[in-house]
Amino acid sequence: MILASMDKLFLKSKTLMKRDETPDVKPVKGGEQIPEKKSKKVIALPVKIFLIGFMGSGKTHWGKIWAKNESLTFYDLDGRIKKAFKMSITEIFEKKGEEKFRELERYHLRKFESKKNFLLACGGGTPCFSDNMDWMKSQGKVFYLKAEPELLLQQVMHETEKRPVIKKVNPSELLFFIQKKLEEREPYYSQADVILNVDELNENSLSLFLTPTK
Ligand SMILES: Nc1ncnc2c1ncn2[C@@H]1O[C@H](COP(=O)(O)OP(=O)(O)O)[C@@H](O)[C@H]1O
Ligand SMILES: O=C(O)C1=C[C@@H](OP(=O)(O)O)[C@@H](O)[C@H](O)C1
Numbered sequence: 001m002i003l004a005s006m007d008k009l010f011l012k013s014k015t016l017m018k019r020d021e022t023p024d025v026k027p028v029k030g031g032e033q034i035p036e037k038k039s040k041k042v043i044a045l046p047v048k049i050f051l052i053g054f055m056g057s058g059k060t061h062w063g064k065i066w067a068k069n070e071s072l073t074f075y076d077l078d079g080r081i082k083k084a085f086k087m088s089i090t091e092i093f094e095k096k097g098e099e100k101f102r103e104l105e106r107y108h109l110r111k112f113e114s115k116k117n118f119l120l121a122c123g124g125g126t127p128c129f130s131d132n133m134d135w136m137k138s139q140g141k142v143f144y145l146k147a148e149p150e151l152l153l154q155q156v157m158h159e160t161e162k163r164p165v166i167k168k169v170n171p172s173e174l175l176f177f178i179q180k181k182l183e184e185r186e187p188y189y190s191q192a193d194v195i196l197n198v199d200e201l202n203e204n205s206l207s208l209f210l211t212p213t214k
């Protein structure tokens with residue numbers, strides 16, 4: 001499997017994918033249309049997929065599903081940091097500070113240079129610090145899961161304990177906080193190679209961008 005004629009595809013994909021819309025580069029081999037129903041895909045070229053987006057956009061949720069579907073190895077950057085540092089993300093923030101967390105995040109992200117054929121669910125802040133975004137784009141393809149603040153609120157409101165950036169925000173001000181933070185981060189997120197609207201995702205959303213080689 002290779003990323004389907006990436007140059008052309010990613011030019012188009014800067015805009016949001018609409019429901020039922022498929023990329024204008026369809027899976028082709030030697031100019032022939034490949035049947036939609038494929039047998040197990042074989043990865044022929046190194047593929048590095050990075051999922052970015054605001055907290056609660058579903059990077060971890062969809063990342064696991066898509067990696068399984070595409071036979072890619074799934075990683076979660078927060079998970080790697082937790083495991084290596086033997087502390088929860090909240091504990092790292094509280095005991096060592098955000099600056100230390102961003103240092104760890106940058107360090108563990110760079111460890112993916114030597115890996116291939118993976119899908120990495122990043123943290124919400126990953127592309128917004130250091131030169132992480134440029135680095136990810138130099139390594140592979142970056143997919144932004146774009147969501148409205150109202151949906152993000154719904155998906156994080158019961159999980160603020162494990163998200164130190166919003167943990168201490170008064171629930172009545174959380175929507176406003178998300179709106180402002182999202183606005184700040186959008187210039188980074190929007191540099192992604194592909195922007196996907198989370199309202200329109202399903203288990204095949206990533207697969208549309210991949211094509212079998214044989
Ligand atoms: N499409 C979805 N359907 C059901 N639950 C979802 C969906 N997307 C996200 N969630 C839930 O919303 C919460 C936040 O999603 P998560 O994947 O952890 O976001 P992120 O990793 O981007 O911060 C989790 O409880 C997750 O299970
Ligand atoms: O947005 C952020 O700055 C953060 C998002 C979190 O990841 P999720 O986006 O998976 O919640 C985690 O990396 C950390 O709490 C900081």
Ligand SMILES: [Mg+2]
Nearest residue numbers: 059060121122
């Ligand atoms: Mg996550």
